[in-house]
Amino acid sequence: xxxxxxxxxxxxxxxxxxxxxxxxxxxxxxxxxxxxxxxxxxxxxxxxxxxxxxxxxxxxxxxxxxxxxxxxxxxxxxxxxxxxxxxxxxxxxxxxxxxxxxxxxxxxxxxxxxxxxxxxxxxxxxxxxxxxxxxxxxxxxxxxxxxxxxxxxxxxxxxxxxxxxxxxxxxxxxxxxxxxxxxxxxxxxxxxxxxxxxxxxxxxxxxxxxxxxxxxxxxxxxxxxxxxxxxxxxxxxxxxxxxxxxxxxxxxxxxxxxxxxxxxxxxxxxxxxxxxx
Numbered sequence: 001x002x003x004x005x006x007x008x009x010x011x012x013x014x015x016x017x018x019x020x021x022x023x024x025x026x027x028x029x030x031x032x033x034x035x036x037x038x039x040x041x042x043x044x045x046x047x048x049x050x051x052x053x054x055x056x057x058x059x060x061x062x063x064x065x066x067x068x069x070x071x072x073x074x075x076x077x078x079x080x081x082x083x084x085x086x087x088x089x090x091x092x093x094x095x096x097x098x099x100x101x102x103x104x105x106x107x108x109x110x111x112x113x114x115x116x117x118x119x120x121x122x123x124x125x126x127x128x129x130x131x132x133x134x135x136x137x138x139x140x141x142x143x144x145x146x147x148x149x150x151x152x153x154x155x156x157x158x159x160x161x162x163x164x165x166x167x168x169x170x171x172x173x174x175x176x177x178x179x180x181x182x183x184x185x186x187x188x189x190x191x192x193x194x195x196x197x198x199x200x201x202x203x204x205x206x207x208x209x210x211x212x213x214x215x216x217x218x219x220x221x222x223x224x225x226x227x228x229x230x231x232x233x234x235x236x237x238x239x240x241x242x243x244x245x246x247x248x249x250x251x252x253x254x255x256x257x258x259x260x261x262x263x264x265x266x267x268x269x270x271x272x273x274x275x276x277x
Contacts, residue, residue: 013153086136088136185225
């Protein structure tokens, strides 16, 4: 995968040189190019922003530097043999960044990031490049940052770990929270390692049993338990067919039942009167 980032703070992206992402770059799995947006400014102050039309506080990033920068990045990428780019625009007004979207992006050969500052980028830039490539306006959460570089780091790490050959064990992400399949709407449960006794605390006996079926069931139950506690909204919108008989029994113990009146509202489960035992 080729990855280009255009930013006024290239140094903010130094973490892309460490950990799994750094190793992916060293192994040639990820080809990262950082670009300083101010290289495409032509005044003595290297100005990248101006006041917003219509008034209001803050500044807006200008069209000219972004247009020239993206044109250059596209030309360089095509010349190097890259194909089918996608533009990733980190913004709190974008669609939520999810594991499913991370999987989608991991299947693309070339991502171009445009982390903005101030009040954002002049909308005409996004509209212009949407005519040339897919554009993903993405939010990593319901909050506002000083700039989009932190979001680039989050998205890149989530995507890079899904690339072939990046994780030491290719199966490691199969049971992750939100992983496509059985874990699509669940949080991963607790995990344990040696020693079996630490400061008077032991580990669940089932994990020492060697019974793979019981262990799998315990892990599934723990995932259901943690999800109902920390993210009940995920349970609410799970379709009944997402859970087998044992799942339903566990959800009943945890105080949940199918909601026959919730489907038109995107809600399939509701808290019942049951009390966890």
